[in-house]
Amino acid sequence: MNNEKLLKDWMKKNEEQLCDLVSQMVQEPSTQLNELGIQHFVSQYLKELNYTVDMWEPGGEELTSHSAFISARESFVGSPNVVGVKKGTGGGHSLVLNGHIDVVPEGDLSNWTDDPYSGRVEDGKIYGRGSTDMKGGNAAMLFALKGIYELGIPIKGDIIYHSVIEEESGGAGTLAAILRGYTGDAAIIPEPTQLKIFPKQQGSMWFRLHVRGASAHGGTRYNGVSAIEKAQLVLTYLKELEVLRNERIVDPLYSKIPIPIPINVGVIEGGDWPSSVPDLVKIEGRLGVAPDESFEDAKGEFEDWIRRIGERDDWFIEKPVTYEWFGARWYPGSIETDHPLMNMLTKNYKEVVGESPKIGASPWGTDGGLLTEIGNTPSVVFGPGVTNMAHFANEFVEIEKVLQCSQIIGHTILEWCNLEKRGSYGE
Amino acid sequence: MNNEKLLKDWMKKNEEQLCDLVSQMVQEPSTQLNELGIQHFVSQYLKELNYTVDMWEPGGEELTSHSAFISARESFVGSPNVVGVKKGTGGGHSLVLNGHIDVVPEGDLSNWTDDPYSGRVEDGKIYGRGSTDMKGGNAAMLFALKGIYELGIPIKGDIIYHSVIEEESGGAGTLAAILRGYTGDAAIIPEPTQLKIFPKQQGSMWFRLHVRGASAHGGTRYNGVSAIEKAQLVLTYLKELEVLRNERIVDPLYSKIPIPIPINVGVIEGGDWPSSVPDLVKIEGRLGVAPDESFEDAKGEFEDWIRRIGERDDWFIEKPVTYEWFGARWYPGSIETDHPLMNMLTKNYKEVVGESPKIGASPWGTDGGLLTEIGNTPSVVFGPGVTNMAHFANEFVEIEKVLQCSQIIGHTILEWCNLEKRGSYGE
Incomplete structure (x- = not known):
């Protein structure tokens, strides 16, 4: 045997x-x-x-x-x-x-x-x-x-x-x-x-975004700018980047994967008082990196995308969304x-x-x-x-x-x- | 003098x-x-x-x-x-x-x-x-x-x-x-x-909502349901209730107030890992109560509205948004x-x-x-x-x-x- x-x-x-x-x-x-x-x-x-x-x-x-x-x-x-x-x-x-x-x-x-x-x-x-x-x-x-x-x-x-x-x-x-x-x-x-x-x-790296608002009393919330409402725009905008990046993946090994390199938003946190208009929201997630893509290229595209969000809403020209890379990164x-x-x-x-x-x-x-x-x-x-x-x-x-x-x-x-x-x- | x-x-x-x-x-x-x-x-x-x-x-x-x-x-x-x-x-x-x-x-x-x-x-x-x-x-x-x-x-x-x-x-x-x-x-x-x-x-009371998703690895996020994405729907849905409630306010003392009784979302918190699809989001806010409205009437309308969110998205029939009243209340x-x-x-x-x-x-x-x-x-x-x-x-x-x-x-x-x-x- x-x-x-x-x-x-x-x-x-x-x-x-x-x-x-x-x-x-x-x-x-x-x-x-x-x-x-x-x-x-x-x-x-x-x-x-x-x-x-x-x-x-x-x-x-x-x-x-x-x-x-x-x-x-x-x-x-x-x-x-x-x-x-x-x-x-x-x-x-x-x-x-x-x-x-x-x-x-x-x-x-x-x-x-x-x-x-x-x-x-x-x-x-x-x-x-x-x-x-x-x-x-x-x-x-x-x-x-x-x-x-x-x-x-x-x-x-x-x-x-x-x-x-x-x-x-x-x-x-x-x-x-x-x-x-x-x-x-x-x-x-x-x-x-x-x-x-x-x-x-696929590789991946973690990003953290900070979305800013302008606080106000909730009873006169129209005098403030809700960072939570602005964060909704940011989330939608990230989805668009995900579509853009995934349209480029043509490797047949990924042919049956719905989203080859997802952008996943895993954490959201904002505001500190129910009666206040929140002035800061933190968003954390992971950016998928293609097998043949470098961290630097992926980072560059992501950062550039975030910097251009002011083209969608003037608020972000006044209060830009800030980004950082933190914690984890997988080659x-x-x-x-x-x-x-x-x-x-x-x-x-x-x-x-x-x-x-x-x-x-x-x-x-x-x-x-x-x-x-x-x-x-x-x-x-x-x-x-x-x-x-x-x-x-x-x-x-x-x-x-x-x-x-x-x-x-x-x-x-x-x-x-x-x-x-x-x-x-x-x- | x-x-x-x-x-x-x-x-x-x-x-x-x-x-x-x-x-x-x-x-x-x-x-x-x-x-x-x-x-x-x-x-x-x-x-x-x-x-x-x-x-x-x-x-x-x-x-x-x-x-x-x-x-x-x-x-x-x-x-x-x-x-x-x-x-x-x-x-x-x-x-x-x-x-x-x-x-x-x-x-x-x-x-x-x-x-x-x-x-x-x-x-x-x-x-x-x-x-x-x-x-x-x-x-x-x-x-x-x-x-x-x-x-x-x-x-x-x-x-x-x-x-x-x-x-x-x-x-x-x-x-x-x-x-x-x-x-x-x-x-x-x-x-x-x-x-x-x-x-x-105006009076007000604090509410807390829990929005549920289904977790998954962020790299295959299409296998999960993001509680953050579902929370975006909930936020939009709350805005509709705010419009509905404010259309009823006809007291001339409020005639120049853009939103007489706002619903303010003050806190959002969800997910615990950037690489995971979040399965729970907490939303906290304050519900404005009109001077001539009772807490009970305001609560009833709000709760009924939240219970009916399944009419907008089947997900909420499977995983209802839960609500509670907590913390503060102002007559x-x-x-x-x-x-x-x-x-x-x-x-x-x-x-x-x-x-x-x-x-x-x-x-x-x-x-x-x-x-x-x-x-x-x-x-x-x-x-x-x-x-x-x-x-x-x-x-x-x-x-x-x-x-x-x-x-x-x-x-x-x-x-x-x-x-x-x-x-x-x-x-």
Whole structure:
């Protein structure tokens, strides 16, 4: 029996373990600043598979002064990264398996039918914040590593497992892992792609706008200018820019995506007294950046658009909308669609699922941009989660998809890491 | 020389004192919870005029269980009311002089050209938060009382000076003063009317709406429903209700007011992550209530309107906009336009200013509603501030207007309080 077959059988036999693993990981409420529990869990898991585990709190000059470093945080104390390394027997290709363990906040609790961190299993689904984005994917990788370990399958190349913080707010965790030397010949990132394979990914950056009004007593509101009313104009104006930018996207990989590079307004906040005309509204959102577009070009177009809003309403000539870039930024990224890792994933997908995979372009940024661009580690995004469940209330992941992902990644590890590096013997 | 003339001359001679008084009062940053400094100041001022001063922290069952009690606060510890009483020599009419000392927050500091609490005097204006609403008015009353005291002018009726908290958030301060027995035969409230005389006043109440969406990752925002986009529809829909309600106002006193009873949206807040589609937006505002309208009628119409928003967009059938009434509520109020106090104020205005006063209807609620309705003390609103400066950045009050107001109120005190009460001798 070959190793692929052995691994497949082991996984089938231990499927329940995989389900428990996802559930346990979801039960760790690892929003920003609350990552310690899940990192101890992952660290322990890797140690049991004889990985050399490095757990550290990111920081230091090299990281914080790096041009790709983006974070709203002053310190990562209490929020460690974890990297586990299993040295190969030699001569093979190394592989980075990258998964972030931070999850976005729960949003309005009344939209959840259950505790957001229940990890409840029902009808083949595991529920909870982070199940789809991306603990299901992380569990799929860890489960594959466990199978390989338990079966004693020899691996030539190094396996480098990244369990990183901060993906949801700029990728400081993955950048820290890269700068600590944890790169490889390629990387897989099981973000929620619904088992589509994404060699390209949208980047994004966060903007903040301030819209000004003129305050007045609400009882004579006609003497003021409501910043909330002016913000409505700004929101409509941003929508027009989104249309303009998306009309230009002709990459066939995006052909079925309604809005390839969305401009999402995520936060609005204005006014401080019900009886006053508000004089300031803050708008925060994310600007999607095309895989082949630079941050600078995207920024330039956005800023220019905002500066021209006075052409629509004289008020903005008197009180310009101000803008800033803050917090997070995710590199766009793209690797060749015929990269050997792409070919292996495609082949293994066919074997496991029985049909050809969908190859697409990721509608959101991931840490793959950083790995590809800064870490020189070509990255493919491929995971079991449901794209449109990410950041939703009642988020879930399907157990069957997690298992399939685990099998496909497992087989790809066996192939990729055992693929001889040219010239590696002679050197 | 008659007493009116004596008082007028004293005021002219001491005009600088009045200017200092306004300035000093503005320099006390008496936003909610920060009222202690100004109340000590007023208390000291009244004591120096031989008033019996009562300073107390409102509270107790009678207040908090009263049907007109509205407050977001659990306790008024550290936020005392002050009432000063000067008993008359007997037989005259009593007069309540009511002024709130709380001021609304400063709003966006970048709109202020100066420290909001500078009390700066320039070109005949005194600047700072609260100058117009309503410390200029309070100073006008205190200055008149000082003049009467220093000149030793005899007064038959009682003078009851209210220096109250909480006008800007529901009138708990004035209600507490009423319940403690500090009522009178009539009241003057020098809120900023630009020396117009207001026998009628708009009431108002605060509403809070919750608009729901469905969250999603911002990169696939088309899979969610933005609560911010839905909130834009709600804002437009509220505007329609405002038009509907104002079309009905035919009182000639409101004929020159662009929007007699505005619906003001003062606060918006939604979303918690720039890269997520927001699933909840909170909107807070004030609903203007006509002088002759009941709270219940206004509430009923508003609630019914909100409930019917599903007729405009099916989304709201699935996720209704929810509403609540909170925080503050100001009684509407109205007294006869030929009330004796109205006639005195009108006559004294003519004497001081040299032309007829404008009689109007207040576009905002004041504590006059409570005094009239609950305290059985017919109230007139008349003050030196500039209506459209209230709650504005760079708020100011004109010294000349403060002085004129002080003269008119001073002369009215002499007349009203010395007007014999019918039957008062025989009883």
